[in-house]
Amino acid sequence: MSKKFHIHTFGCQMNVHDSEKIAGMFSESGYAEAHGVNDADVIVINTCSIREKAEQKFYSELGRLKHFKDRDPKLRIAVAGCIAQQKGSGLFKRFPYVDFIFGPQNIDSLEKWIGQESGVRSQKSDNKTQITELTDNPEHSIKNLPVKREGRVSAWVSIMYGCDNFCSYCVVPYTRGRERSRQVSDIMTEITELSAQGFKEITLLGQNVNSYGKNLNETNPPSPPFDKGGQGGFANQNIDFSDLLKAIHEVNGLKRIRFVTSHPRDLSKKLIRTMQDLPNVCEHIHLPVQSGSDRILSLMNRGYTFKQYKEKIDALRSAMPDIAITTDIITGFPGEDEQDFELTMNALREIEYDGIFAFKYSRRQDTAAVNLPEHLNEKTKSERLARVLDLQAEITFRKNIELEGKILEVLVEGASETDKDKLTGRTGSNKIVNFYGGLELMGTLVNVRILEAKQHSLNGEVIP
Ligand code: 5AD
Ligand code: SF4
Numbered sequence: 001m002s003k004k005f006h007i008h009t010f011g012c013q014m015n016v017h018d019s020e021k022i023a024g025m026f027s028e029s030g031y032a033e034a035h036g037v038n039d040a041d042v043i044v045i046n047t048c049s050i051r052e053k054a055e056q057k058f059y060s061e062l063g064r065l066k067h068f069k070d071r072d073p074k075l076r077i078a079v080a081g082c083i084a085q086q087k088g089s090g091l092f093k094r095f096p097y098v099d100f101i102f103g104p105q106n107i108d109s110l111e112k113w114i115g116q117e118s119g120v121r122s123q124k125s126d127n128k129t130q131i132t133e134l135t136d137n138p139e140h141s142i143k144n145l146p147v148k149r150e151g152r153v154s155a156w157v158s159i160m161y162g163c164d165n166f167c168s169y170c171v172v173p174y175t176r177g178r179e180r181s182r183q184v185s186d187i188m189t190e191i192t193e194l195s196a197q198g199f200k201e202i203t204l205l206g207q208n209v210n211s212y213g214k215n216l217n218e219t220n221p222p223s224p225p226f227d228k229g230g231q232g233g234f235a236n237q238n239i240d241f242s243d244l245l246k247a248i249h250e251v252n253g254l255k256r257i258r259f260v261t262s263h264p265r266d267l268s269k270k271l272i273r274t275m276q277d278l279p280n281v282c283e284h285i286h287l288p289v290q291s292g293s294d295r296i297l298s299l300m301n302r303g304y305t306f307k308q309y310k311e312k313i314d315a316l317r318s319a320m321p322d323i324a325i326t327t328d329i330i331t332g333f334p335g336e337d338e339q340d341f342e343l344t345m346n347a348l349r350e351i352e353y354d355g356i357f358a359f360k361y362s363r364r365q366d367t368a369a370v371n372l373p374e375h376l377n378e379k380t381k382s383e384r385l386a387r388v389l390d391l392q393a394e395i396t397f398r399k400n401i402e403l404e405g406k407i408l409e410v411l412v413e414g415a416s417e418t419d420k421d422k423l424t425g426r427t428g429s430n431k432i433v434n435f436y437g438g439l440e441l442m443g444t445l446v447n448v449r450i451l452e453a454k455q456h457s458l459n460g461e462v463i464p
Helices: 013-028 052-071 081-087 090-094 104-117 184-196 241-249 269-277 294-299 306-319 338-351 378-401
Strands: 004-009 042-047 076-080 100-102 129-131 154-158 201-205 256-260 284-286 324-331 355-360 407-415 422-427 432-436 445-453 458-462
Touching (some): 013 201, 042 052, 052 076, 081 104, 184 241, 201 241, 241 256, 306 324, 306 338, 407 432
Parallel strands (some): 324 355
Antiparallel strands (some): 407 445, 422 432
């Protein structure tokens, strides 16, 4: 009987996709997926350190696993992801029942570890392994790892790794390393295969997809068929994110292309034009503003003023009047006073986002903001977070109500989780729509009349 693995994932889409790669490596090695921790031979916790809350949840989950290891010493426990990278061997000291620690750049090291584990050793393991090598070498870990995907309609594809922005609050450059773009030919091969397997929607993943291609020439040799230059093709060394979108747009069978995340500073006119010109690129952009106050934006090292940010929003909306815009907000950054905070509230009123993710500032190890003066107390941070969320809830709902009566194109993802007779899917603007219909519609684009707006989704009916 084959051994079984179980993965518990915390954090962002990048991490969820990394878990798909981890699952792919176990599957390739002959492991089956367990139903949960109870019947697993190996448990992997893929961790996130972006905010304190995610970190605390991980510690409580890891604490819970001690009991399972005590009961069955043959159980193997691995810790992956951003906390593994940051804490390294410190985790072995605090949690001696952990067997393997590997960082986000070292997913490929699983192959060897799984090989050892599948070998003769079967009783209690004192053989601790830690692989948290963090390198700027772009060749490293840009391997084409096997992927076991969660959905059947929509798939994630990494186009770059790491981040060079060093926003003063953010841990990512320290956990995922410097920015590295993946080679065009590898991306195209993966997407072409996904389309052949029947996937209809691709979401391109990177911390800052707008700067895709930077330094690609220095690190990767030109790769056919994109090294032609001149008419029709383009030289690999000059390829940027817009060029990549154009190449992906040519892949047969794909109905939609999405991407996250974009940095406002690097959002070019060329990209706006490209989005406008390519019908399969969804009319949605996630453009984190973080704050409406220039003073705070500067302390955050974001590289733009609110006015510059707003100009980009205006350019997006004049090119694509129906584009959905979403954002991230941090409340209670060190030094944020009531006036700064009001500027963030005004930004929400002025831009009227389709949706936001908002977080209270969280002090993160290694980041520059830790050393800023005037850290705010938890109560103020939480109060401001609640005010931001209340304001946005009103705006989101109002914008959803405006959609009632409209006919929108929806890509059907599958059965709704709450009502099995209903289907669920998304509009190009990334709004969730639920409606009655048969599963044969899965993976197709259907026109749906919106009947009722809810806070987080829409109800509708298919137009035959
Ligand atoms: N505290 C609060 N929020 C943070 N984010 C990143 N780092 C922190 C932090 N230290 C938020 C930002 C980012 C999103 C992914 O998480 O808003 O855009
Ligand atoms: Fe993703 Fe950042 Fe969390 Fe790492 S720390 S999992 S990159 S959100």
